[in-house]
Amino acid sequence: FETVEQTATVPFLAVIGDLIVITLEKHGSSITARARNSNNYNISTVSLEINTNSAGNLSVSNNPLVYTATFTAGVTNTTVSIKVLAGQFTDAVGNENILSNTLTIVVDTVAPTISSVTRAGSSTLNIANPTDILTFTFSEDSTDFTVDDITVVGGTLTNFSGSGKVYTVHYTANGNRSSDGTVYVYPGAFSDLAGNLNLDTTSLTIPIDTVSP
Secondary structure, eight states: OBOOSOOOOOOOSSOOSSOOEEEEEEETTEEEEEEESOOOOOGGGOOEEEOSSSSEEEEEEOOSSEEEEEEEEOSOEEEEEEEEOTTSOBOTTOOBOOOOOOEEEEEEOOOOOEEEEEESOOSOEESSOOEEEEEEEEEEEESOOOGGGOEEESEEEEEEEEEEEEEEEEEEEOTTOOSOEEEEEOTTSOBOTTOOBOOSOEEEEEOEEOOOO
16 A cells, blocks of 8 residues: 555553554555554544545444545545544543544646637738637646647648647648638547546637638
């Protein structure tokens, strides 16, 4: 398993009988509150405190030595801290547990979006000036957005570049065309750094008249 945070064995100040030690560990999407050297658990009184407003929920199942709590994040972008509160259970001679270490989990379940698609120019593309520069601005960084993620109608794309939140590409209108061109970015085209895919369709319409009079 992956231990998210370094933990240490911390006994009670009054060391009588068995010691109680609580650590929190991350196993994929599960969080385990692990108790050592204790043999009198009362699972019904164990509380896990979360520092975020309804970012997720914990469902606890019991085991003679391990409490497993599955944390399910809501739609949020935050850092969640989870800990076992003091005084939740006792050992065989009645010593209560102390406050556990704090487990920190970075949560990003927010889908990225394209905040805007803009043109450098504003006029109709024509025979004399058939090319414009398009700028795609994202809500958060992406590293897998490419020119192949853009669907183009009525023209061709060249000189794609950019990184992070901003990408640009040159749009050149097809010849002998008198109807609008369009660029689309469809759902699932790119992801943010956490691996969340975009969910929306984004488009931009470009007026074109490349027909000779």
